[in-house]
Amino acid sequence: MTLQGSLLIGQQAVTGSEAEIYAINPATGEALAPNYRGGNHVEVDKACQLAEAAFDHYRETSLETRARFLETIAEEIEAVGEALTERGVAETGLPQARLEGERGRTCGQLRLFASVVRAGEWLDLRHDPAMPERQPLPRTDLRQRHIALGPVAVFGASNFPLAFSVAGGDTASALAAGCPVVVKGHSAHPGTSELVGRAIQRAVAKCDLPDGVFSLLFGSGNEIGQALVANPHIKAVGFTGSRRGGTALMATAHARPDPIPVYAEMSSINPVFLLPEALKARGDKIAEGFVGSLNMGAGQFCTNPGLVIGIKSAELDAFVTAAGEAVKGSAAQTMLTPGIHDAYQNGVSTLASKSNVKEIARGQTGDSPHGCQPGLFVASASDFLTDEDLQSEVFGATALVIECRDSDEMQRIAEHLEGQLTATLQMDDGDLESARQLLPTLERKAGRILANGWPTGVEVCHAMVHGGPYPATSDSRTTSVGSAAIYRFLRPVCYQNLPAGLLPEALQDNNPFNVSRLVDGKREG
Amino acid sequence: MTLQGSLLIGQQAVTGSEAEIYAINPATGEALAPNYRGGNHVEVDKACQLAEAAFDHYRETSLETRARFLETIAEEIEAVGEALTERGVAETGLPQARLEGERGRTCGQLRLFASVVRAGEWLDLRHDPAMPERQPLPRTDLRQRHIALGPVAVFGASNFPLAFSVAGGDTASALAAGCPVVVKGHSAHPGTSELVGRAIQRAVAKCDLPDGVFSLLFGSGNEIGQALVANPHIKAVGFTGSRRGGTALMATAHARPDPIPVYAEMSSINPVFLLPEALKARGDKIAEGFVGSLNMGAGQFCTNPGLVIGIKSAELDAFVTAAGEAVKGSAAQTMLTPGIHDAYQNGVSTLASKSNVKEIARGQTGDSPHGCQPGLFVASASDFLTDEDLQSEVFGATALVIECRDSDEMQRIAEHLEGQLTATLQMDDGDLESARQLLPTLERKAGRILANGWPTGVEVCHAMVHGGPYPATSDSRTTSVGSAAIYRFLRPVCYQNLPAGLLPEALQDNNPFNVSRLVDGKREG
Structure with a gap:
């Protein structure tokens, strides 16, 4: 299909009336047609009103209907074919294989949530039967299920044009929970967004769902996103992006007459602790794995290992040398946008200019106008503990190695860290006590703790936590990847003494959904 | 024991250095010894530092140790004997039988959470085993458990001196989750608070737990509470009280460098919908039940039925007449504090002075200096929809009946309501379609929906939701009563590829806690 440059409001394609956005191919600097005129409060209101109108119907669709809808979205995305990955490559500078892999991940994620919807664990069904003879007071029948929060605003992220964008994890989990979704597409990949948005539109129509279950808006600047979060019909927000962007949305959500939850996944430098025995046994191999993880996607991952902590020793020196050699040989991959490239250059320059930071290596510069020249730097633990500049995220393939005097200082570094998505231990058996x-x-600093692996490559599964204490995310009680992400968009409702004819189907005596329940606090099924 | 007028910081009893507070017997107006000198930031810091120091140990205590601790608190509270209920009566004006019942509820709640800790569902154990042969990429072993958020600040409520105070639901669920607790005791019942606080102190000592697991602070004004919420060691807040108080704490929590969750249960007028067939069949009986619920505890319940909605008819008129007669005959029960009595008088006067509100009945005035004279008023639905004064909570035994033209207008009233803790339907079989x-x-307005009952009397069980959309609470995703309250104080952590020697015990292969788990998304055990 030909891209139209449209906003998608329910089943309609609408041309905005505000300033245009358009994608730039970061590998060439060329502007990519079409232009997308931005929406304003009129389109925000319309999309949110449609979402509101769809909500009560959509949230009560059968588990099977909703699961089929998620699967149909996956099928429709796959049916777009190469047009999707080609446009994705053009808009992001990421390689074709990466786009293909990401499409697989995105569709797999939609299918995972289909299975989660069918399993029904998210309903958290509870039943405390009546005890009419209880003394001193009888107990009436009490049942609980979870229901969807309401329409959800989702912000596409720049760095995963499919998996964290229009049909990404936030959208999939919100739709799974029974929430209509209004997406603010990321301005860096509007064409990819439109293709995916139209796939969702088709799935909505094929599944006979109300129009308002899905809309996709574009707009330059922050106004449209702020208007979306402030809209009274919106009841929760999913966001992946910068700390500045996330905290701005949090402020807007908190200032509403009815504050709403914001699930913002923001910044993380993903510390890696090199424990002494592991370093002794396989420092070279760790250096190789580390630089591989650092360079993945030009370092433009939330889980990029930006901080490495070791105890000063000949082995750590050898690790730094080996990692430096690998960085020197690393190609400059094209970054996602000119803006991200500028921010990276500034971040690296700031780090390089600091007197308490030593440059170990820089990678290749390459030909791309927006190539990411990798970087490796070293600083002392005492400087890290006193200079908060050293804890700032440099989004891209640059890392800082922290040299500690001893394990006590390593412990102090750990305690000094802000909240993180991940923390990694490189360890051998002899490091068990230190670990x-x-x-x-x-555990108090990060949502996910890894041993002898690398934080990039977030598995979409049931045990995953892609979350962590502030500022990694705005809500450490949640994950934005994996099946537990659905819980962000649900709330419990208790039904007391309702006649069977009024009780929601899920809560009927015969457990028609055949879902595991807590009966009098004991698990059944 | 003799009350000391002390702050309790860990195992210490400390005399504050700020302005004094003291209880007033609201039935007599007499001041009750001793005086409690308030704490300031020094005591806040000390209590929070102790809580922080206790946290890592306390959160990893065995399920059995923690369950026994909760049971020991219950035993120690019971061991205080009549001194506790007598002091409670003197400080609140509530009858002895109510205090005895509330003590039973409080201790039952502690024992319920002991059973919840032992059952271990709250750990939400998940395991996605490694798939080393998977193509194109292998999967590593991933496991998840929930851990405690950190030290929790709890604010005692005025209206339940035991069940929502020092050892109330917030404290019990936070301790169950593995969080140390720092309580800001309510200034209206410091003696009751001290007795309970010392019971907890003794339980901490008997169970060999670190001192900082529990502290109890007092202070006049808002400073000490604000300092507590702002303290960097505090990671969540439990509060039951006014909308003004709750939103002030939310603002402080949100303004921290690391925003933290606030679970504030604030205001609710608990609408009761009288459906036509029920009104026809048993209007008198409903009126009787309604006034009984209205008068319970002088109407000082979060779930007090403050709003009754019916369709204008002879049957509704008869209901209003019957309810009015019952209100006229209702005694004036002593309110909790002079301040609450003043606010009630002001609220009723404002309502009575409105030209769009008709007074149906006032109850007895009685002899108590702070007696609650019940009240019943009527207004039209159209006035309710346009005058937000009519939706304000009057804390005490006063209710407003809303007369609707028809069922459409009743529906509009429902849609117009703010978030509520409860919504009640009085209905017969013939009302099923309307219901x-x-x-x-x-469902979108309230956390609990009842049929043919009354919202007062919140059952402490597994299916209970004592929560609801803003402004009923600050977080509709949670409940502050019932076993699910524990989830407020937990967050998930994922462990990727950890050697068995490093994995937390709960996550070991052999499931040593014998807890239900999700294995590859399927429930086991």
């Missing part, structure tokens, strides 16, 4: 001492601190 | 039409709206 045990770090673990309680790491 | 079905109201239900989706009520």
